[in-house]
Amino acid sequence: MHSILVSEYMDHNPHAVNSDSSVRQVVQFLLKEQISGAPVVDDTRRLIGFVSEQDCMAEVLNDAFFCDDSPSVSTVMQNAVATTSPGTSILELAQLMADSTPRNYPVVENGKLVGLISRSRILNAILENGDDCYFRH
Template identity: 30%
Template sequence: MNPVKGMRVRDIMVTKPVVFTSDTDLLDAVSTLVDRHITGAPVVDARGNLVGLLTERDFLQATLVAGYHGERGGCVGDYMSRDVEAVNADDSLLDVATRFIETKRRRYPVIEDNRVVGVVVRRDVLRAVMRAFELYSAG
């Protein structure tokens, strides 16, 4: 029996993730990412609907653009990734693990009715799989 087979994203997701809005100041957002030791966060509209994702990569791109043009700052909406893949809370952990492998992404926003209800991170999937196999082996 596979101890991970019945696990769902909702079993391991971060249920109160850091989120930004498009008009959040970029430097404030990056400060939050650094302070919270996270590499990215969903961007939502006023209703909590997913509209983008801000990652360290997006910020580095903004830094390069700003340095080239002699500009500074901006808003999250100016630099966020808009083509965002998300997962559902009821998706199987195995399916999401497969997606992590295939896409090389570090995180997925978790949505229900397009509203962000959590975040699942690659490391959390790895931790859950290891824990499940340890319990299975000990049992």
């Protein structure tokens, strides 16, 4: 199980938004794709943040109430993003995820977004590769 890597279970084509996008565009994208958040990248796919529906909520309310123009996603995104690499062990990441709040970890290699791994993908990897002793009782 320790030899199973993030690269084997990550989404290799993750939904990402560009740092130049407006909050309104990001919300429309999240709703269209039916996802709760996405990595924020620059034009070279370098990861610069993560944005969630929750991050956008106050700005969308403000825009609706005051009829303001929607600002750039960089004003609401999370700059400090927990990431992992393709070579990380699934078990190592599962242990980290068990004690932390992020539901998704951008997978980064040389500063560039190469994938995304979620709690559900981690659980799937463990179930597919787990020894029966994990589930006996």
